[in-house]
Amino acid sequence: MKIFNQLKDHIGLVPNPISDKTRQIHARINDASMSISVCPYCAVGCSQLVYTKDGKIIDIEGNYESPINGGTLCPKGAATWGLLHSPTRITTVKYRAPYSDHWEERSLDWAMERIAQRVKQTRDAHYEERDEHGMTVNRTLAIGHFGGATLDNEENYLIKKLFTAGLGIVAVENQARI
Amino acid sequence: MDISYKRQWETRGSRRRAVPAEAPTSYYNLPVIHKAHWGWLVIIYFFLGGISAGSYVIATVADLFGGPDARRIRQVGRYLALGALLPSPVLLILDLGRPERFYRMLRVLKLRSPMSVGTWGLTIFGGFCGLSALIQTAEDGLFGSFTLPRRFLLALPSKPIGVLGTLFGFLVGGYTGVLLAATAVPLWAKNYLLLGPLFLTSAMSTASAAIVLVLVSIRSTSHRTLKRLERLDLIAIVLELVLLLAAKANLGPIIARPLQVGKLARVYRWGVLGAGITLPLTLLSVTMLWRKAPARLLGALSSLLVLVGGLLLRYVMVEAGHASADDPQATFAFARKP
Amino acid sequence: MGANMAENHPVGFRFVMQAKERGAKLIHIDPRFSRTSAMADLHVALRAGSDLILLGALINYVMSSEHWNRDPFFQEYLTHYTNAATLINPDFKDTEDLAGIFSGYDPEERKYDPEAWRYAGQQGKSSANQHHESQDAMARTEIVGQQDSIPEYDFTLQDPHCAFQIMKRHFARYTPEMVEQACGVPQAVFLQVAEAILTNSGRDRTTSFAYAVAWTQHSIGTQIISCCALLQLLLGNIGRPGGGILALRGHATIQGSTDIPTLYNLLPGYLPMPNATQQHGSLADYLEQERPQKGAWYTMPNYVVSLLKAYYGDAAIPANGFAYDLLPKISADYSFQPMLLMMKDGNLRGLFCMGQNPAVGGQNAVLARQALANLDWLVVRDIHEIETAAFWYDAPEVRRGDLRPQDIGTEIFLMPAALAAEKEGSYTNTERLIQWHDKAVEPRGDCRSESWFVYHLGKRLKQLYQGDTSPRGRQIEAVTWDYPTAGATQDPDLDMVVKEINGYTVADGKPIKNGTALKDDGSTACGCWLYSGIMTEDGHNRARNRKGDERASLGWGFSWPSNQRIMYNRASADPAGKPWSERKKWIWWDAEKEEWTGYDVPDFPEHKQPNYQPAPDAKGLDAIAGDAPFVNMADGRGWLFAASGLRDGPLPTHYEPVETPVSNLLYPGQLHSPTVKLFHRSDNPYHEMADPRFPYVITTYRLTEQYTAGGMSRWVPWLAELQPHGFIEISPELAAEHGITNGDWVTVWTLRGEAEALALVTERLQPLMIDGRTIHQVGMPWHFGFGGLAQGGIANDLSALVEDPNSLIHEAKAFTCNLRKGRIAGQSQGARPL
Amino acid sequence: MSATIPLIDKTMVGQHGARPGAMGFLTDTTLCIGCKACEVACKQWNQLPMDNFGFTGHSYDNTGDLAAATWRHVVFVEQISDSTGQRATAMAPFQSNWLMMSDVCKHCVNAGCLEACPTGAIIRTEFDTVVIQQDICNGCGYCIPACPYGVPELSATDHQAHKCTLCYDRLDSGLEPACAKACPTDSIQFGPVTALMEHAQTRVADLQSRGVDSAYIYGDRAIGGTGGIDGNNAFFILTAEPEVYNLPAYPELPQDKVGRAFLTTFGAALALGVAAVVALRG
The missing domain is CATH 3.30.200.210 (Phosphorylase Kinase; domain 1)
Structure with a gap:
């Protein structure tokens, strides 16, 4: 059957x-x-x-x-x-030296340290404590930030806090403007 | 009814795919249905399978009714049936997307699927071809004179085997047409009643032509034997012509478009109708009527032409089907009752 | 209007479809016939850049219509909830009197002194001692109004100096005929729109407007939106369910990025950045300048001091003004476009670019890439190798050979970023709703969240500056930066960040209940007062709430302020506190319990009687009457006449885009906004009016299948294949003039740059008759660039740096261009293989 | 019914041969905003690769066709201007003048692909849907021309036939198919075929009462599910002729021809047999 x-x-x-x-x-x-x-x-x-x-x-x-x-x-x-899972997504740090014609792979730690150094150099070189009228401004105009508007609120908070309140970077802008 | 909702049934075509002027409606002239992927593997299989099936039928008929003169026909027919059949499974398996899964074909038998029916038919027919060819070899003494296999084979009832095999031969010769007809392809489906007969007829004509060609080339048969085959050829070609013309007429102007304009139409007109049918028909008539004609040469020539025509016929039918599947207007015409 | 909702907010559009099934009418007013238009009952094609004329004409139509003047609902709403009856300084001169400009204009500085627009009998506070450069930060007192006494009213609305009469005169020239001439909209169609809007507003029905960047991205963008707000106030459609003006924002937390801003001129919660050109020398001065005496903003010092406490912790003590001096001060416009110029000119040397793609998305993108090439260093954090990271070897000018990598000295760090689902955090959506997203998996490889990056960068910098006692050392030293870290990647604990944003009492570190608990004595710390209440006192993050319902869904996420869903919802009840109608019930006065109640959290003091009248010297919310729903404003009223707070006039006025094919038909003597911010430079040239070299109006836009500058879509195969190549939409009429057929290459150019695209010839664009001339419009999506799977010419290579004086937003929705068939010579970028 | 679409047999409108327990799609084009969420949601769930990459110029349709890796395809037809060339201003409620329709496998009540399949790889599930079992299919390709709607296709990567499964794995776990779930405007609705058909008829009546005279159901026995197909389990509400959306108006089930085709072939075999006997007789 x-x-x-x-x-x-x-x-x-x-x-x-x-x-x-x-x-x-x-x-x-x-x-x-x-x-x-x-x-x-x-x-x-x-x-x-x-x-x-x-x-x-x-x-x-x-x-x-x-x-x-x-x-x-x-x-x-x-x-x-x-x-x-985009096939072209980057998952490692890519570094391009000035005037170089190629990318180099670098470790995350190296890049973080290097960036911190560059921030300090630029900030130290272009820091204004007072403006021409003598008002305390405590800022640097030589560093800027463009943020995408898909960064989390908490990330934005930390960015504004570190960059503006901590480093005196005022040119902090976001996609929200444009 | 508010006039503002009335529509113009038309779509502006893009530059790349111009919509034919007569088209009332189309979606950027994109095909409605998908065409089959079949190419030369399948076309050659259709051709060889037809020859095999026809040869087997002819061999059997010759065996049963031909008398002693037809011994040669039977012999060549049986060998040719096997010879033409042998490449067929290879061709078909190579045509599969996943050749290693070919055996899945024998997982089911579906009576409404011509491919399923045909696969089973082909498998069984293959057995008959092999058996009949073996019997033939035994008769021809290839197994020695008194060996056991020879005796065994000669003891088999070759005539009933032949009759049974012939039934499957007809199936193999004709199912290919039904296979094409049982699709949504307008050019095939519209002629669903005619494609089977057409392919079967062509199987007979190409098979007899092939046997003639073999017999002529081995120069071992009588003029009278050849005449019989040529007669069969003639009948088959005439029937083929009738079927072809009927099929074309049945298609109507839109669906028949691939057979009317373009490269395929030229192959159809000059290759199939001209070289494959009209010319052999003339040559054969000449040999029949004019007794002094170089009959063997003309017979061989017409056989060759029939074979070429048979191959081209399959090529044209398959390719015209693809072209028709790509033509949305053909599909719309087919799927829209007046 | 000004939005393509079905394409850019498809899921939001499902509510529109549901409304349609219930019989709502949808009108789409847009230059292009888009997927939104296909669903609309009415598609009105108008010239890009002429929206304000049509809105003004609607106002004029409404004010002169019999229906509006007869229905008491409109009069009641108008006199109680708006400043229609308020008397304006009799010296005020309108554009009617001064041929297209308002009184108070300084042609030298190209700016207004809003002193001339005050309410009668009121004095402005800050304007008297303004520095001239101060145009870049608007004082809070300007925005909500600074009033020392109760304004004068004429509730009969007959006084020629009342806001209503001024407005009526102002909009008198915005006629249907003008709409036909200047917008290209036939009068009959305009009247159909006007009638539909008017009849669908009232006690029982509301009309809603949805707009997006097609209104903001104009040199008069802010005024277009105010014009709509004005119309909606006239029609009583604000603060009521089914009404309002819906700003359809384009990014997951673009709202959050302005609430907790990474914008140069704001501190969290819309507190203005201290400005060196204002009297902001000390905390006391700053508060003195910025704090309005009346309205909800009176409590501003609580917010500022709590923010300073959150930023500087123990370093912020009363004695040092809560470390106010450590906050940097601005003194000019450092918004996106001026930043590009600062970079190009070498003043800005290092840039962080996190999830933005200015090489494609920046206006005048040619200049933007030159700016990037002139940096010392550039940190790009993204998920793909976007154009901003790859410009040095792959930009069109490099491919053409105009520029070589060995000439570009920018040191570039391309840092892989983590995405939502690989990190936790919150987004604030377009309706101010804050929603938390969980971390589902660890990010791959070196991918990290921005909070990880910023946190660890901060740690390293604190290390580097250790022991540095100069102001810059003290600044970084003082910032509190001790979030615990957790997990394999050592991400900072975001619950602590949320607690800081919410606010906590300094003594015990417990979250505060809501913004009213904030103090100005340093006993509370709060990162963003607006988000106070997001965390309950027992530490539950309300952004995680996931309990929706059929109405306001108060249990789903958290919406600022105080979880209100409709702002100014006091207006959903009549002056006596009763719902205007049963159908449009939302918030009402429960006379028995003596409190405001309803489906939503009331945006009004909970127990304030509807008939409450403030004493003349009342401060803060106590100064707001019981029938004045707009609690943030000093007089509690919706402003028809903006007595301050706008830089380009108290009433919306049409000015042509900076690049326009026609003159200003309304004010022939005044083509552009008198206060538009222009950047006249050789690398940012503008076209003259009706410049014969640039005859066509071009507008840029987005597609459903792609996302902004493409970093999140053009590299994603499933999206790239849906819109695989940059194109330009051209009407068949214009295509025929140039012999262009569908699918041809087309080169578009302006004085800034050129871009190539494939032609999509479509009737969805149409030429319009403007002032007796045929004006062609073309449309180009701005998603495409030279990277990723889906590539195409960069639409922003064509646009210019221009700023709306209020929002500092550019003008990419209407400018002029020319086009021809064929490709850019020397462009090595081949047709992409199909 | 509509004056616009001439139907062969009006008594067949709404008639359907679905078996008990049949599940299907109703794709209501009047609600479709052409966002293509269905295409992507389908690819996401079924993990289908990108295919057919290229700009077509066919309005916003860069997909072109249903294919081995595209099981939903949104059709875009621009009919912006009226007969005088005037661009439309006042339009029918719901989708009009720019037609968009999300095409999908019709899951026929009697399916050509299923009947053609010589391996039995294509099955009818307990939901009356038609599914290709990928562990069986050997890529013979016969189902491809056997479908009157052009749905299945051989994949260029695994060389097997693929098409919409109506998310058989999801249905089996009690989940809604990915496309219907994603569809923001509920243009794609999933449910029992009988309920959907009832809903479709109500909706068409509603549309017609609102002035959309051209609305009709495609995929019942009157149109779309004709010729022995006996109805589609995935049917549509359309507002223009089927051909506008690249659909056949009155398709037929190819296998209904098989019996008669074999009969004539048998006749021909007889005739040829006789001819052979006559010709070869000794």
């Missing part, structure tokens, strides 16, 4: 022989852990669910519970996984 049934499945007009692999199919996020994120693109602020397994993000989709997006996403939001 079993053989007959199997034959019936495999021979005839519209057979439906289902493979073992198909039988076992399930969504890959079933046993993944989930964290809540916000879409990094526009300012609508869509809530995203980030599914991870073994320390890797396996899927990002909209959050049904959000009163903003109710599970939906736009193409950019839907491509967030692709953004995180």
